[in-house]
Amino acid sequence: MPTAKSRQDSTEPTPQQDEAAVPAAESASDAPAATDPPAGPEPGVYEYVHTDDCVYPHVPLTARAARSGRPATDDEPGEPAVDATVFDWPFGPPDDGRWKKTRKTKPNQAADNAGPLISEE
Template sequence: MPIAKPTKDTPEPTPQPEEPATLTAEPDTEAPAVTEPTPEPGVYEFTHFADCVYPHVPLTCRAARPERPATEDDPGEAEVKATVFDWPFGAPDDGRWTKTRKKPNQNPDNAGPLTSEE
């Protein structure tokens, strides 16, 4: 089928600017699936290979390191035990903590100095 040529009386169509796509907020009807359960409350040992700081809780976690004897060039380093902490609401589920029966060995970093009142 032949295309009709515009005549002098027919104005040429002007290109319309593209309208930005509008975002429609449709409500989610399904709740997101929980992939892993939150670790249960209890005492956990820090089993990651490097130290860590959790900004949302006042806790610096230390990774276990064996004693390194001193040499002529190196002063050495004493053994560092891993942080063991009592998480009353469950440990972070970032894979750095393992449930243990050890006694907690760290207080929150912003706690006052430990005192023994007898």
């Protein structure tokens, strides 16, 4: 007498198997691939282009805006000219629109908790 094929021997997937396979496939497609480039600006030397100074506590870095100097008068002391901060961002600058990639190769400022920049002269 022929025996009925048991449900475990069947090669057809059961509804429970189909439902379990769908979320696993969806979650795999949601994860970024290992070859995707990182989001945000690329690493490199950037110049601070905003009009006001800014402190980045996570670096820590005080970014200074460029200011033209002002000569001293009889009533007021003068102000020296200040160059904008040029900083080497190893993982890219913050994506806040305050930094512009520059061709300048030497940073003029180090992180606030780092030692002073040493001149090669």
